[in-house]
Amino acid sequence: MLDKVTELSQRFCGQIIQPADVAYEEARKIHNGLIDKRPALIARCNGLADIADAVKLARDLNLEVAVRGGGHNVAGRSTIDGGLLIDLSAMRGVHVDPGARTARAQGGATWRVFNAETQVYGLATTGGAISTTGIAGLTLGGGLGWLMNKYALSLDNLMSVDLVLADGQVVKASAEENPDLFWAVRGGGGNFGVAGSFEYRLHTVGPMVTGGVVAYPLSEAHDVLRFYRNLTQSLPDEFTVFAGLIHAPDGAKLVAIVACHCGPLAEGERATGAIKAFGTPVLDTMGPMAYSQVNTMLDAAFPRGARSYWKSSFLPTLTDDAIRTLIGYFERCPASMGQVLLEHLHGAVTRVGVSDTAFPHRAPGYNLLVLSQWPLPADDEVCIRWARDAYGAMESFVGAGRYVNYLDNDEHGGAVAAAYGPNYRRLQQVKVKYDPNNFFHMNQNILPAA
Ligand SMILES: Cc1cc2nc3c(=O)[nH]c(=O)nc-3n(C[C@H](O)[C@H](O)[C@H](O)COP(=O)(O)OP(=O)(O)OC[C@H]3O[C@@H](n4cnc5c(N)ncnc54)[C@H](O)[C@@H]3O)c2cc1C
Numbered sequence: 497m498l499d500k501v502t503e504l505s506q507r508f509c510g511q512i513i514q515p516a517d518v519a520y521e522e523a524r525k526i527h528n529g530l531i532d533k534r535p536a537l538i539a540r541c542n543g544l545a546d547i548a549d550a551v552k553l554a555r556d557l558n559l560e561v562a563v564r565g566g567g568h569n570v571a572g573r574s575t576i577d578g579g580l581l582i583d584l585s586a587m588r589g590v591h592v593d594p595g596a597r598t599a600r601a602q603g604g605a606t607w608r609v610f611n612a613e614t615q616v617y618g619l620a621t622t623g624g625a626i627s628t629t630g631i632a633g634l635t636l637g638g639g640l641g642w643l644m645n646k647y648a649l650s651l652d653n654l655m656s657v658d659l660v661l662a663d664g665q666v667v668k669a670s671a672e673e674n675p676d677l678f679w680a681v682r683g684g685g686g687n688f689g690v691a692g693s694f695e696y697r698l699h700t701v702g703p704m705v706t707g708g709v710v711a712y713p714l715s716e717a718h719d720v721l722r723f724y725r726n727l728t729q730s731l732p733d734e735f736t737v738f739a740g741l742i743h744a745p746d747g748a749k750l751v752a753i754v755a756c757h758c759g760p761l762a763e764g765e766r767a768t769g770a771i772k773a774f775g776t777p778v779l780d781t782m783g784p785m786a787y788s789q790v791n792t793m794l795d796a797a798f799p800r801g802a803r804s805y806w807k808s809s810f811l812p813t814l815t816d817d818a819i820r821t822l823i824g825y826f827e828r829c830p831a832s833m834g835q836v837l838l839e840h841l842h843g844a845v846t847r848v849g850v851s852d853t854a855f856p857h858r859a860p861g862y863n864l865l866v867l868s869q870w871p872l873p874a875d876d877e878v879c880i881r882w883a884r885d886a887y888g889a890m891e892s893f894v895g896a897g898r899y900v901n902y903l904d905n906d907e908h909g910g911a912v913a914a915a916y917g918p919n920y921r922r923l924q925q926v927k928v929k930y931d932p933n934n935f936f937h938m939n940q941n942i943l944p945a946a
Contacts, residue, residue: 508542527566527628528647530805532626533577544666551660551661551788551935553580554582562706563936565604565632565691568628573686582690584690588604599621602692605630606630607630621643621698627792628795631650636682640845642790644711645731646734653695654697656673656678677926682855683919702787706765708777710772714721717826725814737840738754740752741835747832765805771946797835803870805883810857810898811864811894812862813861831875835869841863846859851922866883900916912942916942921945924942927944
């Protein structure tokens with residue numbers, strides 16, 4: 497192994513990190529503190545050439561491979577015990593073409609960097625609600641965010657991807673080049689290759705939009721969630737509204753509505769007025785704010801290194817019984833940073849066909865996320881059990897669809913196939929064409945067609 501690694505380091509432009517290196521301990525960490533894996537080798541790449549070399553090295557050494565973009569995957573699929581980690585975290589460049597209204601971003605960029613660069617020109621595309629999340633994993637699996645109801649998912653705004661395939665070949669996937677691969681990467685995650693860069697379509701957004709959080713005491717949760725349900729029955733495309741049962745920094749349990757209206761400020765003020773006037777808020781930050789600020793306002797609630805365990809499904813309707821169940825479980829939530837989130841989908845995201853991309857969830861409704869998050873290893877068992885129990889109690893309300901980017905590490909074997917629903921078979925056929933030996937399997941894995 498050492499010979500091959502030495503040979504590679506002579507032309508590698510990034511950094512090769514081995515377990516004995518000082519940089520190793522920090523380099524092996526990902527966002528979720530519950531994940532504690534030790535790769536045999538970390539190839540921190542600088543570009544496509546390094547990625548292709550790292551793929552070839554893994555083949556030569558017969559090592560399993562994991563790929564890291566932003567490192568946010570809750571299931572820990574972006575690292576590996578004993579294998580080779582292809583780490584793109586140093587590849588964060590974003591180049592905006594304001595005339596063409598496009599941006600090309602490298603595979604290790606986060607939404608923080610992406611929004612900062614695109615907002616220089618008053619442009620944006622749908623990205624994650626937390627700025628530290630990577631563009632790569634989020635886009636390849638879906639991309640729910642504040643602009644999705646106006647401009648559809650992150651992956652719907654993808655124009656092309658540069659990929660390194662399992663044999664080390666570099667290819668482009670777009671509507672014109674390798675269209676089967678382009679269809680599959682828009683939802684199929686990291687199953688087909690390592691994406692070195694992504695080209696996105698941009699839209700005029702902000703720089704000022706209307707957004708923020710209004711939080712109420714948990715004693716008002718039934719009324720607030722019923723109000724939220726009514727509000728989400730007729731939202732304009734510009735208006736994206738999430739609800740959450742959350743913990744304040746002092747540990748108080750609250751119910752909150754979090755929103756972003758990306759249209760003119762006067763319309764945003766009208767649209768958010770009803771939320772601000774409802775109940776007896778204990779916190780109200782909703783008002784005009786920079787679009788990039790909307791994308792960082794929740795960051796502090798998801799600190800790097802916190803221990804996380806998630807359960808999630810799409811929820812077609814929010815019945816009174818479902819609301820009662822969620823509140824009942826949240827009242828008993830032992831995780832000091834635990835949350836129950838409802839993300840509402842309507843508008844543009846629901847006007848894309850189920851099979852136009854590999855991401856099939858196009859019906860209006862909610863995505864439910866039971867998110868257990870806590871600081872101390874001693875609480876692992878009780879906090880994980882709470883999420884499992886709360887999600888289990890919701891199983892009679894949720895639909896069949898599940899978002900692959902929110903799947904944790906302990907789902908049953910059929911969960912990935914179920915998450916892709918009618919698109920799974922076609923994904924398997926594309927997988928057999930581009931990665932027949934399942935070289936890329938540290939992901940929510942699509943098995944090559946038999
Ligand atoms: C705090 C937090 C907030 C989140 N908010 C949102 C949100 O608002 N909207 C939303 O839709 N999702 C959200 N997510 C979920 C998010 O979409 C997934 O965690 C996603 O996997 C993160 O992408 P990443 O690049 O950071 O992940 P990583 O952990 O780096 O990678 C995730 C997966 O993608 C693969 N992958 C990563 N980079 C590449 C690449 N360049 N080429 C090929 N494969 C690659 C990896 O192999 C792995 O399987 C959030 C997650 C967290 C932890």
